Amino acid sequence: FLPHLVASMEQVEETYIMVKPDGVQRGLVGEIISRFEKKGFKLIGLKLFQCPKDLAEEHYKDLNSKPFFPKLIEYITSGPVVCMAWEGAGVVASARKLIGSTDPLQAEPGTIRGDLAVQTGRNVVHGSDSPENGKREIGLWFKEGELCQWTPAQAQWLRE
Ligand code: UDP
Numbered sequence: 820f821l822p823h824l825v826a827s828m829e830q831v832e833e834t835y836i837m838v839k840p841d842g843v844q845r846g847l848v849g850e851i852i853s854r855f856e857k858k859g860f861k862l863i864g865l866k867l868f869q870c871p872k873d874l875a876e877e878h879y880k881d882l883n884s885k886p887f888f889p890k891l892i893e894y895i896t897s898g899p900v901v902c903m904a905w906e907g908a909g910v911v912a913s914a915r916k917l918i919g920s921t922d923p924l925q926a927e928p929g930t931i932r933g934d935l936a937v938q939t940g941r942n943v944v945h946g947s948d949s950p951e952n953g954k955r956e957i958g959l960w961f962k963e964g965e966l967c968q969w970t971p972a973q974a975q976w977l978r979e
């Protein structure tokens with residue numbers, strides 16, 4: 820076991836983050852992107868997109884038996900969203916912490932939902948809940964050729 824190798828062996832993950840239509844309409848796109856950018860994760864995909872109903876239904880298929888499902892689909896397709904793919908070790912769980920609890924009134928101050936939203940049905944942002952779903956969702960929302968692999972200039976100042 821070689822402790823100095825642990826950092827380089829950390830599993831690089833990808834997560835799908837989306838500014839929902841309320842976040843776009845309320846002018847929060849820059850603020851939300853900024854939280855992930857400043858943290859030090861790597862942006863590998865970004866676009867403004869009007870989501871069709873079938874994609875919204877596929878994205879949220881695990882929730883399709885919930886009573887709020889029809890309103891959720893209506894919400895997500897009600898205007899353009901900003902689709903993002905972010906990469907980094909531990910990015911999936913860390914992004915969920917930056918986003919905060921599903922119910923913005925329960926979300927801690929300092930989190931995106933805690934600072935910028937008041938209701939579950941208008942909680943401004945989505946983040947994948949597992950590395951598997953991160954991959955699945957990036958595959959749903961981005962086409963091949965829309966993701967960029969690049970080396971940020973700050974990489975050596977973020978990780979030892
Ligand atoms: N949602 C809702 N009512 C609920 C629960 C969820 O409108 O009672 C919406 C809300 O926009 C939430 C999304 O459905 O963000 C997905 O729900 P999930 O439990 O996956 O929450 P998340 O992972 O977004 O925190």
Ligand code: MG
Nearest residue numbers: 945946947948
């Ligand atoms: Mg979820």
